[in-house]
Amino acid sequence: MKDKHLIELIDVSKAYGGDVALSHVDLYIKDGEFLTLLGPSGCGKTTMLRLIAGFIMPDEGRIEMDGVDIANTPPYLRKVNTVFQKYALFPHLNVFDNIAFGLKIHGADKAVVKRKVESMLELVNLKGYGARYVEQLSGGQQQRVAIARALVNEPQVLLLDEPLGALDLKLRKEMQVELKNMQQRLGITFIYVTHDQEEALTMSDTIVVMKDGVIQQIGTPTDVYNEPKNPFVADFIGESNIIPGIMLQDYKVRMNGVVYDCVDKGFGRNTEVDVVVRPEDIDIVPAEGARVSGKAVSVVFMGVHYEVDVDCGGYEWIIQTTDYVERGQAVGISIPPDAIHIMKKTKQTNLFDAVAYPDDGEVEFCSQRFACAGLDAFETKDDVLVAIAPADVLLVPPEESVLTGVVRACMFLGTHYEVTITCDEEDWIAYSQEYMESGEEIGISVPADKIAVSANETN
């Protein structure tokens, strides 16, 4: 890997008919690195890949390759090649002609085409398969043909859009190793899109974690795993205990009423923070003499380790350990200082554009009227901005509320779940004591005195 920046995305935004797919993204990709775009579906990772491939143009920003802006260059003039999610192998051509497609388009002579295609077939372990048609190949073989078809053009960058998604687990593992080896041997820059965090950790030099069109963290697999920047990254990559805490002073954090030593500083005194502790970093110790003790409420054998849930009164720690404990047994836990990762608290508020109706004591947003106090300063039909804290959003059964939405994500934050709900194209953040399935329908209500109204200056 060289330090040269091969591709740079500068302040790139992209929306599809009002839906933001990417929002002011900056990213550089070094020559020869294996970079993974990781995130849940709809996070913008595929949009970013398609922007680099040239299938779509950004609404704003620049995409530079070797210092030249290529944001508006059509894909056939770019020195990148793509391995498509469903391979997109041409069904009317055999394996040889599929791989030869790019070479022939660029007018390479027959002998060269034959030599290059044959050596590609050898590289992907498909020697002798040239005359077969795509439909005669298994998923794994099609995958290799797709890779060969892209690599034969000797691109500077290979883009891979969830290329292993359609393969079974065993084949996927094999292909992960093969892809990584291939990338190292050929020294080509790989940009790899996946939602599989394990895949990202195994293969990448750099991981870019994304959510809602925004980059959450860029770093090496070790960085991203050990020092997640926010609860989303911690939750998305690996299993974790995420607990709200208070940073009392440098190197001291209080969680769940207990003060722990840690290795972080610079958060100021008595600051609210989120604390991440990986389940494998917690040690189980004898209950006698332990600073923190609790009861093992669940013990599950996972093959290499046991996963033990320890209830310490108010908080349930997930612990991975190779030592067996009995269910119901009283155990002590010990968390070494370097296992405690402190993150700035992500404060979220629900903000909506609304219209005031002071005469009725109501505001209208998300196509619904809500009773609201504190509207005296506004005229009827004034555009206003309402702010509602997630803790004030009440989740009720859908039939009990005029406003209903669909749960899009639910993340455990130690003492409660943070639920993202989409209704009427707006996203709500709410807190809940119970886990909610994605796709579940839920009613939303807000007490009148919890809606903060302010003048909407943008209009």
Next chain:
Amino acid sequence: MKRTDAKKPKSAGGMHVRRSVFAYPYVVWMAVFIVAPMLLILYYAFTGDGGLTAGNILQAANWDNMRVLLDSVRFALYTTVLCLLLGYPVAYLLSQMKKATAALLSVFFIVPMWMNFLLRTYAWKVLLGAFSNMLYTESAVLLGMVYNFLPFMILPIYTTLIKLDRSYIEAAADLGANPTKTFLKVVLPLSMPGIISGITMVFIPSTTTFAISQLLGGGKTMLYGDLIYMKFITEQSWNAGSALSVILLVFVLISMTFMKKAERTTGDEGGGRLW
């Protein structure tokens, strides 16, 4: 518990109606209106003077009649080529549009088909007579045929193109093909099943068509369909008419075999076949 379990299959069996029952009305229809007439044609074609004979066929296969058949095939070829040249771009443009726009526009192609084709052809006769001196020429016949058969070319090609996975086009662009090359190397070959369906659906009906040539050609252009019509209706010679029909049937079967072969070699990806 056990007893109810044992009962279940029996009661279900009593209620069971074999699905093939629903095909019976059609089978009857087919027997009466397709198989029986065919057998009648064969009967009339190979009998005469109270016995079996190949005389009708041999008589029908004379040079004059074969020239009419060749003429019909020539017309059908012109029609097919013109329909393809006009229809492919239309189908392509429709496939590139938004679904709603395409649906609206395809109404313009489909609505005329709701009208009987004789009515449409009469309309052309009036129009051509009033606004041009084309009426009663070969061009008028060709115009009438292209007009009547064009939708049968557009629809199967459109169906194939609309089903064409966009990722193939992206893959071609990704591998360095500009839009022209992408069209020639990927879109066109992958729409072959639709093209072949279209050709089949235009070529065979236009080989056997009649009435259009009578109405717009004024009897100067005699097509094979007109010839059969003449033998049956004007001359009341069922044996001669049947013999001509059998010859046409054989010709159509041979052409169909070729089309099927072509279809098989292009593979069935895209699935634009209507039958």
